[in-house]
Amino acid sequence: MWPFTENRFDRVVAIEHDEQRDQFVQYKRNSQDIIEETSISSKHFFIVDTLDLCPLGSSYLVVELVGELPLRYLVLCDSYRDYLSALREAKSYGRAKYGEAMSDHMWQRSPVEAFLMRSGTTLFTNLQPHELKVVALDFEMYTSAGKHFAASSDPMDKIILASLADNRGQTYLLDESLLGEAGLIKEVCRLINQNDYDVICGHNLVGFDLPYLTTRAQQLNIPLCLGRNRSVLKQRAITRRYGLREAPEFFVFGRHIIDTLPLLISWDITKRALENYRLKDAVIALGISPRDRRDFDRGDISQMWDSKAADLLDYAQADALDSLALYSFLSPALFFQTQMLPLTYQQCAATGTGTKADLSLIRAYLQKTHSLPLRGAHVLGEGRGGLTEAKSLGWHQDIHKADVASLYPSICLSFNIKPRTDVLNAFPAVLKVLTERRLEAKASLKTLPPDGYEFKATDALQNSLKILINSFYGMLGTSGLYFSDSEASNDITTRGQEILLKMVDNVERAHGKVIEIDTDGIYFTLPESTKTAHAISCLVAEELPPGIRVDYDGHYDYMYSYAPKNYLLVKNDLLIRKGVVFRSRRLFGLQNDFIVVCVDKLIRGDSAGLAAYYRQTARRIRAREVEFDSVITYLVVDQTMAEYEEGLMTQGQRSRPLDLIASRPDRDKWTLRSKIYYYHAGNGEIKLAEDFAKDIDPSYYLELLRKTAEKFLYIFSPQDWYRIFSETPLSDEEARLIRPWFFVPRQMPATLAEYERVIKGDFQLRLF
């Protein structure tokens, strides 16, 4: 069975449907790095659940699929024209019969996807990521005086530079002052065709460069002939979510458009390694910048152009090289998914992981000409999730972490959980094949030199398999997919909860103390510290169901547990912060510093130092002796000023930072997804960071300091917490006597209720 069966395609880099000739065109990059073109005729199809939907006036053939599932009538058309009219009719019958739910009673994908699905083939077979011919594209635009951004509609705001860099080592820099804008655009097209690239990439290419280029080319009346068949760049009116806003989709016949910005954003959702998604900052933060270069403000580009600065050319060239570096970093996982799925490279980037798992099951069914379930038919009610609990708040030493390897996929395979509709057992079969492939890849990683190219490629392969494997669980709980089934989803999480509870029980029976549990992992301490990693994982894994493997996942010197999913770990003097309480991007510098210093003092048992640090910080706030970074925060702009003002009128929805910029003449400077940096000044007012003059509101920041100290509530007894985190002078002698108290709710005299009173501020009544 799929996915790694016979593949009649070899080294195919692109496949397109030529609507005029109604043929599929396949582009193969042969071993001499030359493109070979082949045309293939194929039929078109869609699937419906009742013959009522089969159109009357079109020419088509109905194939009845086998099995008892509802989507059983495959409408097969000889020509694209017949397909379009049959589809149109079926949809209009469907709307009459099912109303809004019409699309749940059909299965339909684009001609190319349906072709890949029916033929059981994929792109990129027997190719490696570096064998694709890739060009990074970057334009610099002129911004006329008085504006913050270039506007493609303004004749003055022309494209002044185009920079191209490809992965065969070639770079091009096209200068408008030499070529003219029209000449520059024509030259870009010529270079792309001459070098016959498979992939056009760029940073925010879809959100900025391509729309800009399209408008300028239209105004200059230049056709953007970028396609392999010399067809023009196509823009689909249907917009799709692109980051926060909607953007059109662009297509070049025979090539893939890959924008590194959305790839970077999704990469960072799990990694949380970046402060922003600017190209320059990203390549530096990721350590993949091709070369050092001088940094200057984007706003200066036009001024540099006017003064003919040579630096600008450097900058433009470096931008394309950076884009290419970012592409090389982010794209391999996408490449290997494209090898496995009936999607083009470009579609693969734009498709969610649940849909990918769903598609892989649908392909398994259609390969057996089997009928399909209705879309979204098996999702009922609310789902249950993983189990989470902070079982022992406070400070701990000598901590072990153990977790279950691939918990949800293992449960699916061990307990044979699958969608109720999956009569062919494709779900476990595909999951098993993917899991085995991943284990093979992980095994071969150990035999490869870690710096080599093969290592990176194999790592990307196993990583893309991991993503696909994990999405099989997510698929079940998603409405709007064909094989979703919330009952199966709940079965999996229920088993997961039982397994986790059994692990807790195992630790407690060994007289260990469980600190934090979350879904598939457990932090705990054990009475003896001499145990080996293997012995500990065996202890935790006792009496677990077969097929469930527990891994030892590390030892930590200290752990401070504050709340579920919110804790600190210390290992070899390295502080690891978990949870929004300790590592949110919105923490003030003041709070970050406090967390780091506090842990440092606690490790050293330096209560006096901690008390002194708190007093000193409070004193500096009162004296307004603060660093810029300590007191600045930001709001991400998620609506246009027009939308904000509209919302203000209709619903009265206020936002103080947006109010701050609303009346400013330079308010257009803040675009969607940009940040408004501000701080709290006197009288509860907020002010823009750019107007910072140390005129902070001490009461706001003192409260912030106190709230941050509250995150360390469970370190001391309530009384001692009050004495340490206080502005009242505490002699060093007294402070030294206060030892961190390793608070455990069930064993220590203080109750959570007493700590709550500390937060509310009425605990001191008992003290004095």
Place this chain on the structure above:
DNA sequence: GCGCTCTGCTTACCT
């Protein structure tokens, strides 16, 4: 009219 608490919404995080 002021200040407090409650609630709903949103964001940012964890596995």
Place this chain on the structure above:
DNA sequence: ACAGGTAAGCAGAGCGCC
């Protein structure tokens, strides 16, 4: 169109109090 679980900030509504 992958899931659910958690903390916490913000702004508005509702309320009691003076």
